[in-house]
Amino acid sequence: MLSPFTGIESSGSVSASPDDSSNLASSSSTPPTTVTDSDSLHSDASKHDVITVIDDSTVVAIAPALPVSDVPSPRRPQRARASLPVYNLAKLSGTSAHGKRRAKGDIVATRRRRTIAGSTVTPGDADVGAQGQVSTNIDALSLEASPSKRSTPRAQRLARPSPRSLRSVSRLAGPNGGASAGATPVSSIAAKLSAASKRGRITKAVGKPVKMSRELRRLQDTKEFNHIDERPVIHSVWSNGKYVDPNQARERQTVRKRANVAVAAEIKVKEESEEPVAQLKQRRVKKYLSKGLYSGQEVTQDITRGLTAAEKKQLAQLPELMPRKENKVMPAPIFTGFRTLLTGRDFKLPFHVCNPLPPGQPKPDEWKKMTKNRFIGESKEVWKKMPHILDYQSKCVCKPEDGCAETCQNRIMLYECDDTNCNIGRAHCTNRAFAELTARRNRGGKYRVGVEVIKTSDRGYGVRSNRCFEPHQIIMEYAGEIITEEECERRMNEIYKNNECYYLMSFDQNMIIDATTGSIARFVNHSCNPNCRMIKWIVSGQPRMALFAGDRPIMTGEELTYDYNFDPFSAKNVQKCLCGQPNCRGVLGPKPKGVKPIKENINVATKGRGKGKGGKGKRKLKELSGNEQNMEPGAKKRKMQQSKPKPIRTLKAPAKELKSVKGLKAAKTLKPIKVVKAKPAKASKPKKAVRVAKTAKRPYSKVSIKVKAPVKAKRQQKKTEISASITVSAAAEITAIV
Numbered sequence: 001m002l003s004p005f006t007g008i009e010s011s012g013s014v015s016a017s018p019d020d021s022s023n024l025a026s027s028s029s030t031p032p033t034t035v036t037d038s039d040s041l042h043s044d045a046s047k048h049d050v051i052t053v054i055d056d057s058t059v060v061a062i063a064p065a066l067p068v069s070d071v072p073s074p075r076r077p078q079r080a081r082a083s084l085p086v087y088n089l090a091k092l093s094g095t096s097a098h099g100k101r102r103a104k105g106d107i108v109a110t111r112r113r114r115t116i117a118g119s120t121v122t123p124g125d126a127d128v129g130a131q132g133q134v135s136t137n138i139d140a141l142s143l144e145a146s147p148s149k150r151s152t153p154r155a156q157r158l159a160r161p162s163p164r165s166l167r168s169v170s171r172l173a174g175p176n177g178g179a180s181a182g183a184t185p186v187s188s189i190a191a192k193l194s195a196a197s198k199r200g201r202i203t204k205a206v207g208k209p210v211k212m213s214r215e216l217r218r219l220q221d222t223k224e225f226n227h228i229d230e231r232p233v234i235h236s237v238w239s240n241g242k243y244v245d246p247n248q249a250r251e252r253q254t255v256r257k258r259a260n261v262a263v264a265a266e267i268k269v270k271e272e273s274e275e276p277v278a279q280l281k282q283r284r285v286k287k288y289l290s291k292g293l294y295s296g297q298e299v300t301q302d303i304t305r306g307l308t309a310a311e312k313k314q315l316a317q318l319p320e321l322m323p324r325k326e327n328k329v330m331p332a333p334i335f336t337g338f339r340t341l342l343t344g345r346d347f348k349l350p351f352h353v354c355n356p357l358p359p360g361q362p363k364p365d366e367w368k369k370m371t372k373n374r375f376i377g378e379s380k381e382v383w384k385k386m387p388h389i390l391d392y393q394s395k396c397v398c399k400p401e402d403g404c405a406e407t408c409q410n411r412i413m414l415y416e417c418d419d420t421n422c423n424i425g426r427a428h429c430t431n432r433a434f435a436e437l438t439a440r441r442n443r444g445g446k447y448r449v450g451v452e453v454i455k456t457s458d459r460g461y462g463v464r465s466n467r468c469f470e471p472h473q474i475i476m477e478y479a480g481e482i483i484t485e486e487e488c489e490r491r492m493n494e495i496y497k498n499n500e501c502y503y504l505m506s507f508d509q510n511m512i513i514d515a516t517t518g519s520i521a522r523f524v525n526h527s528c529n530p531n532c533r534m535i536k537w538i539v540s541g542q543p544r545m546a547l548f549a550g551d552r553p554i555m556t557g558e559e560l561t562y563d564y565n566f567d568p569f570s571a572k573n574v575q576k577c578l579c580g581q582p583n584c585r586g587v588l589g590p591k592p593k594g595v596k597p598i599k600e601n602i603n604v605a606t607k608g609r610g611k612g613k614g615g616k617g618k619r620k621l622k623e624l625s626g627n628e629q630n631m632e633p634g635a636k637k638r639k640m641q642q643s644k645p646k647p648i649r650t651l652k653a654p655a656k657e658l659k660s661v662k663g664l665k666a667a668k669t670l671k672p673i674k675v676v677k678a679k680p681a682k683a684s685k686p687k688k689a690v691r692v693a694k695t696a697k698r699p700y701s702k703v704s705i706k707v708k709a710p711v712k713a714k715r716q717q718k719k720t721e722i723s724a725s726i727t728v729s730a731a732a733e734i735t736a737i738v
């Protein structure tokens with residue numbers, strides 16, 4: 001037995017059959033058997049898109065008028081579906097939240113819920129639903145709708161007659177095509193629908209307005225109805241079968257973000273703290289080039305091509321082209337030398353870099369340093385305080401542009417300029433060597449002093465430079481104790497009798513400088529080809545000895561030497577020279593008799609005077625003994641005036657030589673100052689020296705060293721011989737000097 005509801009459904013004529021969908025699905029496999037089927041087949045709309053709106057009022061009368069059994073089913077028997085889809089429009093349109101409304105007498109409780117399949121129709125409403133459905137289908141048959149009236153796809157879908165409606169209409173019409181009993185109210189239903197469509201917005205099939213349910217009509221102005229979302233759509237999230245609360249998830253996300261930030265900060269701090277270590281680890285090992293840019297390049301050109309045999313032979317003898325061992329040192333890139341020449345500049349390497357003293361240098365013991373001369377014993381009383389005072393009464397005649405250079409009379413006579421005897425003043429004068437030395441020393445620093453003691457392999461201690469010196473530049477003063485000859489004798493007999501080296505140098509006024517306690521200059525060794533000269537100058541009226549650079553500049557690290565010019569007085573006193581120079585005389589003094597002395601080392605001034613070879617010892621002896629007949633008259637005057645043997649000749653020589661070489665003017669200028677004003681001779685001092693020399697047996701030999709000091713002005717002719725005596729002990733025991 002079928003209930004009205006089930007009867008309707010089984011007939012498939014009233015409600016939309018779920019099999020419509022099956023029709024669609026089977027269209028490809030099952031040919032159409034009825035018209036409705038054909039319609040159904042040709043419909044391209046899915047059943048889900050069709051909304052059938054049924055007016056409650058129109059449905060009511062239809063159901064009883066249509067007994068289910070009377071309506072033959074044009075369809076072949078089908079199996080009923082187990083379940084039907086139910087669509088909740090309120091939910092779909094988003095109005096379910098509004099709840100049930102009651103307005104204008106609408107009884108919500110009795111209102112039928114609209115569904116597509118009509119499965120939710122209450123039993124009491126079954127007839128009504130059937131009628132409503134019929135009316136809808138009738139509307140759908142009305143072909144008034146035109147494509148132009150379909151404003152939107154949605155409207156098109158709504159207006160399109162569904163296969164169900166078509167089928168139901170055909171059923172309602174009966175097999176004869178005439179209207180059945182149920183067809184009577186069709187016109188009234190259509191009119192009702194037409195009236196309803198005026199108010200409703202939704203138009204149904206064939207362009208005719210379809211009456212909307214009141215509920216929908218009330219809602220049609222709402223945003224929900226128009227699908228306008230104001231609030232964010234929050235979708236529920238399920239994860240692994242569990243519901244995820246969005247609030248909790250947000251909190252968890254925030255917590256996770258914070259944790260991530262904290263971790264990132266921690267990592268950053270860690271990285272920063274670990275950075276040096278990482279850098280150390282990542283430090284790359286530097287790769288050095290083992291060869292130069294052009295290393296290994298072969299000479300492609302035959303440089304001897306086109307040369308004669310003789311030329312080739314000559315070329316082959318060039319040391320540069322001699323076959324050599326391969327140089328393993330990395331060569332400089334090509335044109336380096338040329339580029340250096342063009343763009344290079346002079347520079348000095350720091351001395352401690354280029355030439356440091358070898359480690360473990362012994363220091364000389366028993367050496368008391370003294371940088372200034374000091375009178376000892378009677379010497380102070382015997383010493384004439386201002387022997388050169390008269391020389392300082394006139395000034396040189398230099399001009400500022402001359403700068404007291406080589407033509408300066410003071411310079412020629414080995415007088416240092418100062419405020420009393422200089423015409424041009426300190427700013428322009430260049431003849432103030434001792435003043436310059438004092439200033440340099442006062443500034444301090446061992447590289448300003450410029451010398452240091454070294455231990456030589458075979459000559460005891462020596463001195464070397466630790467800076468460069470220009471030619472004729474003052475290096476250091478020979479200072480020590482100034483003693484009389486008597487005191488010198490006593491010291492040699494008593495104090496220095498067992499010494500191998502003595503540091504005694506004949507000075508001025510027959511005095512002797514004992515540098516045993518003295519300046520560093522006492523360590524300067526002898527050389528037959530020296531780079532320095534020991535010269536006595538008159539500074540502020542007082543004699544002072546100093547070591548000067550020779551004619552060539554002195555480089556850093558060179559050993560400083562001067563020619564002792566020993567006068568051994570006896571062949572027994574001769575000391576072997578170990579200077580190692582090519583022109584070495586072999587002995588510290590002049591060459592022994594029978595051997596021709598090497599001329600280069602003989603004083604030029606001596607040669608200029610035409611005096612003999614190897615006569616210095618004799619001359620010294622004569623000077624010491626007061627036999628000065630061979631000396632120039634002027635020189636004798638000068639000697640007497642200055643009470644020193646060598647400068648006498650020195651003064652005389654330049655005056656004579658200047659006449660012939662430099663010009664008479666300078667020579668004439670010299671005369672009134674230095675020679676004409678000469679004092680009467682005092683020959684007592686040299687005699688005294690002889691007396692000293694004549695003393696009985698001594699355990700040492702007295703040797704005289706002559707230091708020659710050429711003056712800059714026309715050196716070869718104007719070189720003046722400055723003599724200083726040095727008394728050096730010899731190990732050999734000799735008898736008295738005669």
Ligand SMILES: C[S@@+](CC[C@H](N)C(=O)[O-])C[C@H]1O[C@@H](n2cnc3c(N)ncnc32)[C@H](O)[C@@H]1O
Nearest residue numbers: 459460461501522523524525526576577578579
């Ligand atoms: C004034 S001292 C020089 C400093 C000395 N070398 C020292 O160690 O104190 C002179 C002595 O040094 C030695 N001497 C200096 N130059 C020499 C040389 N070229 N050949 C051999 N001995 C030399 C000689 O013994 C000489 O008597």
